Amino acid sequence: MASSTAALLAGCTSGTGNGVDTAAPSLRPQQSRVASIPADAIRPAGTPQVNAQWASCAAAFPATATLPSPYRIPRFDPSFKAVTVIVCTESRAGGSGAATMREQRSDNVAPVLDALQLPDLPPLDSTVCSGEGEIPLNLVLLDAQGRWIRPGLPGDVACGKTRPEIRQALQHSGLA
Structure with a gap:
């Protein structure tokens, strides 16, 4: 039995005898870039909906x-000329009262617009996601006419988290 196992294992290497594993590419584990994406994390094509005032x-x-x-949500389209960024956060008075929405605004949109152009992180394996949750980020962009969009945020779609550069950009804009 030992000799048949050794013969089987020998067939998986190049036979160089130097102890380096040179298994044929078809025998190496393949990592899928799409199989681990949750079904509800597939981002739709197109542009975000432009809303009235x-x-x-x-x-x-x-x-x-x-x-x-x-x-x-579809990703940010630079043809929408944003002049204001708004972050909406939910708060509860005393931690248990009715929820109210808090609005923070900044006209320093450049850092946020740059961060919104980043790609999603390549989804590899959702089993390597960190366990801590993330508070959902409700980000809105306004144009000079007061129209608004809610752009899709670049993120790690397999883990359901926003790229850290988005929150860093919000800090640079005075919104964090």
Whole structure:
């Protein structure tokens, strides 16, 4: 039995005898770049929906609405000329009261627009995702006419997390 196992293993190397594993490429484990993407993380093509006049975070993100993940929204299109970035965050008075939406604005949009151009991280294996959760980021861009979009955020779609450069850009814009 030992000799048949050794013969089988010898057939998996190049036979150089130098102890280096040179297994044929077809025998090496292959890592899929798409098989591990959750079905709901496939980003749709196109551009984000352009909405009429901005009203408020509460109107854009009502507590009773089910909003799509930022990875299910089309990516930012630079043809939308953003002049203001808004971050909407939910807060509860005393930690248990009714939820209210807080709105933060900045006209320093350049860092955020640059970060929105980053690609999604290549999805490899969702089993290597860190265990900590992420507070969803409700980011809105306004143009000079007051129209607004909610752009898709570049992220690690397999793990469901926003790229860290987005939060860094928000800090540079005074929104974090």
